[in-house]
Amino acid sequence: MNDLAKKIFNYIQSNSIMNWTNIQKCILVLTLAIMIHFLWIIWKVYILYTPDLLQWVNIPLLKNQLLINFISIISLIILICISIYNRKKEWVNHFFSYFVITIFILILVLDGYLVGIYSPATIFTSVCVTGIGLVLFNQKIIYFNLVLSTSIFSTLIYLTTQDAIPYSPIFSQKLLNGIPYYNYFWVYSMVYFIIPVMLIGLLFFEILLMQWRYRESLFEKISQIDPLTELYNRRFFNEKVTALQQNEQSYIIILLDLDHFKTINDTYGHHVGDTALVHIAQTLSKTVRKTDIVARYGGEEFILLLPEITVTQAFEIAEKCRNIIASQALQFTDGQCIHITASFGIGVSSSELSIDQAIYYADQALYHAKQSGRNQVQLYDGSSFQSFQSEIVLP
Numbered sequence: 001m002n003d004l005a006k007k008i009f010n011y012i013q014s015n016s017i018m019n020w021t022n023i024q025k026c027i028l029v030l031t032l033a034i035m036i037h038f039l040w041i042i043w044k045v046y047i048l049y050t051p052d053l054l055q056w057v058n059i060p061l062l063k064n065q066l067l068i069n070f071i072s073i074i075s076l077i078i079l080i081c082i083s084i085y086n087r088k089k090e091w092v093n094h095f096f097s098y099f100v101i102t103i104f105i106l107i108l109v110l111d112g113y114l115v116g117i118y119s120p121a122t123i124f125t126s127v128c129v130t131g132i133g134l135v136l137f138n139q140k141i142i143y144f145n146l147v148l149s150t151s152i153f154s155t156l157i158y159l160t161t162q163d164a165i166p167y168s169p170i171f172s173q174k175l176l177n178g179i180p181y182y183n184y185f186w187v188y189s190m191v192y193f194i195i196p197v198m199l200i201g202l203l204f205f206e207i208l209l210m211q212w213r214y215r216e217s218l219f220e221k222i223s224q225i226d227p228l229t230e231l232y233n234r235r236f237f238n239e240k241v242t243a244l245q246q247n248e249q250s251y252i253i254i255l256l257d258l259d260h261f262k263t264i265n266d267t268y269g270h271h272v273g274d275t276a277l278v279h280i281a282q283t284l285s286k287t288v289r290k291t292d293i294v295a296r297y298g299g300e301e302f303i304l305l306l307p308e309i310t311v312t313q314a315f316e317i318a319e320k321c322r323n324i325i326a327s328q329a330l331q332f333t334d335g336q337c338i339h340i341t342a343s344f345g346i347g348v349s350s351s352e353l354s355i356d357q358a359i360y361y362a363d364q365a366l367y368h369a370k371q372s373g374r375n376q377v378q379l380y381d382g383s384s385f386q387s388f389q390s391e392i393v394l395p
Contacts, residue, residue, distance in 0.1 A: 023096065023097075025136050026096055026101075030083065035200075036107065037069045037070075039192075039193065043192060044062050047062065055174060056171060056175045061114075061170060108126070109153065112125070116167060117157055117167070119168065121194050121197075129197075223236075224236035226296040232295040234298065237293060237303060240305055241355045241358070251305060251307045251358075252306045252311065252314040252346060252348060253303065253305060254303070254306065254346050254362060255297065255359070255363055256321070258342050259340070260374075268338065272338070273300075275330065280340070281294070281296065284321055292307070304317075314346055321342075342375070343370050343378075344369060344378070347361030361382060365378040
């Protein structure tokens with residue numbers, strides 16, 4: 001059950017409503033319209049089977065509207081089927097949304113007139129639907145229907161004030177002649193119509209907020225990750241080094257560069273070169289400590305940030321990475337095998353050094369490793385170079 005809940009949660013997070021096509025959004029609106037009609041049916045059936053409540057409603061109109069609700073549900077289901085059948089047609093995606101939203105608005109206008117144009121249910125529903133519509137659909141669609149609904153509501157308001165048409169015709173004259181706010185049936189009816197709209201509105205905006213937070217975290221992650229190797233990128237690496245310096249934590253930086261990588265690209269193609277980079281990235285990630293940061297520094301260069309570590313330990317990690325890279329050839333499905341080696345440069349840093357200086361030390365050590373024959377580990381402390389085989393003596 002927990003796994004199912006997680007799957008649903010992840011699906012909601014990753015499938016943004018904002019990215020739905022107009023047809024998908026129209027199907028959602030039509031479904032909501034069906035739900036509104038079901039609410040009316042439940043309300044009306046309950047009244048018809050509760051004799052004490054019949055005095056508060058216009059019974060002939062209630063029965064007539066009940067039939068209309070059933071017919072409307074069938075019609076809306078047909079519209080959903082049409083939407084699904086024509087979902088891939090471009091003109092349907094463009095024009096059908098105007099038609100569907102207009103139908104939905106007319107349903108709400110009619111419902112608003114039946115329960116009273118000035119009633120809390122009508123006002124609350126109008127505000128919620130307008131807000132959701134502006135988020136979901138193109139502004140032109142919503143503003144067109146907003147003008148339409150405002151015009152109709154204004155006309156209805158004028159006609160009711162002139163007694164040309166009755167106000168809130170679904171309720172009986174007996175109820176309207178009194179003060180509706182003192183009538184428990186009227187109050188409960190308003191609550192009945194408001195609560196579903198409120199819950200749907202809250203659910204909708206909560207889903208939007210959830211998806212917005214997910215997209216924000218995804219964008220943040222994307223801004224930190226190299227798309228090819230899925231390692232951290234240079235920007236995130238610099239942020240981590242800055243954080244260590246601010247906390248006055250010691251760290252060591254290791255730069256490594258794949259030997260003769262241009263030859264791999266020229267001989268086998270860039271797709272093989274990319275595969276090699278991914279292979280090296282995975283090897284480094286598996287070999288370093290959990291507290292270490294591995295990042296792609298650019299091209300065939302990788303960089304390691306090792307916090308709270310001794311020089312000897314850093315040498316051992318670098319040498320272990322070098323050995324694994326050299327010993328594990330890159331295998332391809334066609335039987336092809338490529339041997340890759342890498343040169344490593346260790347830069348010893350201190351709290352006095354800037355990020356650029358710390359990386360400069362590692363870069364100098366890497367350059368020295370390249371000049372000394374490649375496929376080896378070298379260290380630079382600001383004054384001298386040392387290899388892994390030599391005795392490590394630092395000032």
